Amino acid sequence: MSELKRTQLYDVHVAAGATMVDFGGWEMPIQYPSGIVSEHLYTRHFCSIFDVSHMGRLLIGGPDRVAFLQHVLSSNVLALELNEAQYCIIPDENGYAVDDAYLYRFEEERFLLVVNAANTEKDLVHLRRELEGYDCTITDITADWAAIAVQGPKSREIMTVLSGGAPVTELVRNSLNTLPLEGHFARVSKTGYTGEPLGYEVYVKSGDAVWLWNRLVELGAKPAGLGARDTLRMEALLPLYGHEMGEDAEGRQIPVFAVPLAKFAVSFSPQKGDFVGREALAAQYAAFQKIQNRDYAGTEALPRKIVPITLIERGVMRKDMPVYKDGRPVGFVTSGTMVPYYVAEGEGMATTYTDATAKRALGMALVDNDVQTDDVLTVDIRGKMVKAAVPRFHMRVDAPPYARPILYSPPVQDKAADGQNYRGEALELIRKATENHVWRQRQCINLIPSENSASRAVQLLCASDPAFRYAEHKKILSFYDREVFYYQGTKFIERVEELLVEQLRQYLGATEVETRLLSGQMSNMAVFSALMDFKNRNNRKVEPQRLGYILHNHIMKGGHLSAQPMGALHDYVAVDPVTERKAVVPFPVLADNVYKIDVEETKKVLDQYRPEFIIFGKSMVLHKEPVKEIRAFVDEMGLKTTIMYDMAHVMGLVGDYFQKPFEEGAEIVTGSTHKTFFGPQRGLIGVNYKPGDLKWDLWKTMESRAFPGSVSNHHLGTQLGLLMAAYEMNTFKDAYQRNIIENAKHFAKCLKAEGLDVAGDPAIDYTETHQVIVNVGYALGYDIAERLEKNNIIVNYQATPNEESFTASGALRMGVGEMTRFGFEKEDFARLASLMADCILRGRDVTEDVEKLRSEHLEMRYCFRDEEINAALEKFLGVIGL
Amino acid sequence: MNYPTELAYTKSHEWLKEADGVAEIGISDFAQSELGDVVFVNLPEVGDPVTAGEPFGDVESVKAVSDLVCPVSGEVCEINEELLDSPELLNSDPYGAWIIRVKDVTGYDEMITAAEYEAFVSEEG
Incomplete structure (x- = not known):
């Protein structure tokens, strides 16, 4: 046997007392003295470092590099933007894996392909054989570069020390960056093989390997060996060549699509042409789709699949142990x-991990296709039949900063309710609703920026007779496009809707307004649907094309669900055939102020993508949107894009103190009516199209996508209430809007002066809207928001653009709208800022002070409060009998 | 590494302690250190016969499984049930964490003293 190879870090491992073993021809640490269990746990709750310098690093360059990689890899290489990475398979002609690999695009001109250590030589032979005819080079740089994986919830904090505070990479998985780490050249990738939601793989020149390793240890990371790497990847259901790929227990090759991850790693994009193994993989994919639909006939190309498996009796499973279902061998x-975990306490966002640990036996199995989740199996453990189950997963990574173990429990049957005391429960419901109303309306300081309270007049009108009626109506061209109502008894509400439309036209500066939508999100969906219909209006005999590209505010940069592919855009946005991703592109934001759109960078994006649709507006909003600048640029370029401004959050700020969307160049305004606006919870669409305009028909389509497209009953009670709110807004908007913005700026300055970390630009007093954002520390947002709630201050914990998810939220998002409406002035916000600082920074119980401050402001302002109005309301109340 | 002198050892790294006709069996400090984190112990049942030199159960670390070889022949009269929930006791307290107790002892595997075992381990290591 040839001599074992050693990585740049060999001496460091030996000095640390590691147990060294032969791994794929390399002498590698299997564990350090603390042991695999402790290394596993430290990774999950702090940060471990792994020497992965043994893995093969191949640089692919030359003019045909893309064509070559499309030919030899399973993935669509063109889907990779600069500074992105992707998982891929190196398939053979028969649809089996030569190896699995990761492809990185750190540079325009070259790709880095990282392969398994034990397979590097075999891969090189395979790749070089396929190289013929391509003007392309493969350079093995394994010895020139070292690789260290930095994995775990503290990895970002540690890496950010080394980067001197600069962002290590973008937050999303598979992002890459090239940056100096304390002066040492490094390439960093937000990837890993542990399943950790926060984790990096760092490539440095060989000479820097020991420095980086020791520095990471100084910063609190601990070394972990191949043993922990294996238990971590199993818990995360990540496949390993030689286990889930390569030969199975009976010596047969495992098809690529047996591994669930394959569906992300394999692309049949026309961009790839006829790549190695395409035909065989296509047959596997056809079988895979049938199996997903539980149709097992004709699935010979994919006889078995990899599933998670966990023991429900004592024992430990090992590779190649036979698995049975109802006595039949299935794989x-x-x-x-056996994998350790920290025991959790509490539920939901209040979940915390104790110091107690436990273990569970888990793994993966290659089983017949008819084995389903929750099946009970048996595993033959050296002659002993031990019960096992098929869980959906072992762990979830969608609540960062932690990878969260999911302990298996069999499905439970719902028990039928019997002997319930409905009357008693009704009574209890009334009591609780009373308590809640008093608490939120009289004792709490409400700072949720997407909320407001409605005036007494609005509330009473909402509850009156129209709340129980229907008034479907539609404009009919046969009657000169006049509204026709489908129900009797609706003349009152018909007039209400006419008046409401007129009030909102005046308020928005719109030519037309649609008021039948029930929410901002529904309004957006009606617009998207209308735009798609408008796009396809000239050919309805083929499948309609969806929208794309769309320029929007990304959800991680303050955008709202109502403009994301995961939200309201879901069914309306196209897939880019080249990248195979949703055809959206986010507004670039300023590096030093992530809350503000970077107009100059946006122009480049407009030039590159030429989007057909631009959606302004967001839910974490401190700045005016650059509608005017972008409109001017779009017109200058002659782009036929449609510009919409989703003003949900700032609907109550339309005017002199904030923005006039149509004057600045928006064509469509959508939004909800209950955030800064005074109304009950509804949505609306306003446009500036006029009869004769090219897009007049787009407006007509929006009307029909409201009714019959979105609603039949458009909730007439709140429509009536909204008319009163519109009268209030049109009457009081000047003072209200001015005060909101002054209050927000003052509140922000006071919070800052009290020692809190207020986000935004100090030059504009942090905000140009009703919102104020305070950073409270990574992943502490929920705890602080809970503490404030116990003190009767209601805020919104939110992930800032620097956090991976709301579960890692480190900020409070607040709005001054509701309290301004209850008469809070600057000195009240100053008092509030002081109380909040006491509560957040010093842990003081401020409940009594909060209740006192609130009790001084119980009367709604910016609404009609004179005697005649009050008398009319009393009479109304008496008559309707509420 | 610890080698209590009052115990007898086997070359397969078990230890044996006898009192009142009952043999108590465990694994040595060296064995647990070689195994690494013990995560599971597969035990016989009370009443099972055991044979000197033959496996009576196994012990699993994260990495691998190893047989437990019985130093004596006889009948299992007690098992250490605590190990089912806390197999890591074999790591933290190898000489306190006995695995099984055997009665009616009829024969022995080749046993060595603590000093001999220490010499054997240092040669092997």
Whole structure:
């Protein structure tokens, strides 16, 4: 046997007392003295470092590099933008894996392909054989570069120390960056093989390897060996060549699509042409789709699939142990071990981890296609039949900063309710609703920026007779496009809707307004649907094309669900055939103020993508949107894009103190009516199209996408209430809007003066809207918001653009709208800022002070409060009998 | 590494302690250190016969499984049930964490003293 190879870090491992073993021809640490269990746990709750310098690093360059990689890899290389990475398979002609690999695009001109250590030589032979005819080079740089994986919830904090505070990478998985780490050249990738939601793989020149390793240890990371790497990847259901790929227990090759991750790693994009193994993989994919639909006939190309497996009796599974279902052999374990975890307490966002640990036996198995989640199986553990189950997963990574173990429990049957005391529960409901109303309306300081309270007049009108009626109506061209109502008894509400439209036209500066939508999100969906219909209006005999590209505010940069593919855009946005991703592109934001759109960068994006649709507006909003600048640029370029401004949050600020959307160049305004606006919870669309305009028909389509497209009953009670709110807004908007913005700026300055970390630009007093954002520390947002709620201050914990998810939220998002409406002035916000600082920074119980401050402001302002109005309301109340 | 002198050892790294006709069996400090984190112990049942030199159960670390070889022949009269929930006791307290107790002892595997075992381990290591 040839001599074992050693990585740049060999001496460091030996000095640390590591147990060194032969791994794929390399002498590698399997564990350090603390042991695999402790290394596993430290990774999950703090940060471990792994020497992955043994993995093969191949640079692919030359003019045909893309064509070559499209030919030899399973993935669509063109889907990779600069500074992105992707998982891929190196398939053979028969649809089996030569290896699995990661492809990185750190540079325009070259790709980095990282392959398994034990397979590097075999991969090189395979790749070089396929190289013929391509003007392309493969350079093995394994010895020139070292690689260290930095994995775990503290990894970002540690890496950010080394980067001197600069962002290490973008937050999304598979992002790449090239940056100096304390002066040492480094390439960093937000990837890993542990399943950790926060984790990096760092490439440095060989000479810097020991420096980086020791520096990471100084910063609190601990070394972990291949043993922990294996238990971590199993818990995360990540496949390993030789286990879930390569030969199975009976010596047969495992098809690529047996591994669930394959569906992300394999692309049949026309961009790839006829790549190695395409035909065989296509047959597997056809079988895979049938199996997903539980149709097992004709699935010979994919006889078995990899599933998670966990023991429900004592024992430990190991590779190649036979698996049975109802006594029938169904396959074999491919990976198995015992994995430790920290025991959790509490539920939901209040989940915390104790110091107590426990273990569970889990792994993966290659089993017949008819094995389903929650099936009970048995595993033959050296002659002993041990019960196992098929869980959906072992762990979830969608609540960062932690990877969260999911302990298996069999499905439970719902028990039928019997002997319920409905009357008693009704009574209890009334009591609780009373308590809640008094608490939120009289004792709490409400700072949720998407909320407001409605005036007494609005509330009473909402509850009156129209709340129980229907008034479907539609404009009919046969009657000169006049509204026709489908129900009797609706003349009052018909007039209400006419008046409401007129009030909102005046308020928005719109030519037309649609008021039948029930929410901002529904309004957006009606617009998207209308735009798609408008796009396809000239050919309805083929499948309609969806929208794309769309320029929007990304959800991680303050955008709202109502303009994301995961939200309201879901069914309306196209897939880019080249990248195979949703055809959206986010507004670039300023590096030093992530809350503000970077206009100059946006112009470049407009030039590159030429979007057909631009959606302004967001839910974490401190600045005016650059509607005017972008409109001017779009017109200058002659782009036929449609510009919409979703003003949900700032609907109550339309005017002199904020923005006049149509004057600045928006064509469509959508939004909800209950955030800064005074109304009950509804949505609306306003446009500036006029009869004769090219897009007049787009407006007509929006009307029909409201009714019959979105609603039949458009909730007439709140429509009536909204008319009163519109009268209030049109009467009081000047003072209200001015005070809101002054209050927000003052509140922000006071919070800052009290020692809190207020986000935004101090030059504009942090905000140009009703919102104020305070950073409270990574992943502490929920705890602080809970503490404030116990003190009767209601805020919104939110992830800032620097956090991975709301579960890692480190900020409070607040709005001054509701309290301004209850008469809070600057000195009240100053008092509030002081109380909040006491509560957040010093842990003081401020409940009594909060209740006192609130009790001084119980009367709604910016609404009609004179005697005649009050008398009319009393009479109304008496008559309707509420 | 610890080698209590009052115990007898086997070359397969078990230890044996006898009192009142009952043999108590465990694994040595060296064995637990070689195994690494013990995560599971597969035990026989009370009443099972055991044979000197033959496996009576196994012990699993994260990495691998190893047989437990019985130093004596006889009948299992007690198992250490605590190990089912806390197998890591074999790591933290190898000489306190006995695995099984055997009665009616009829024969022995080759046993060595603490000093001999220490010499054997240092040669092997």
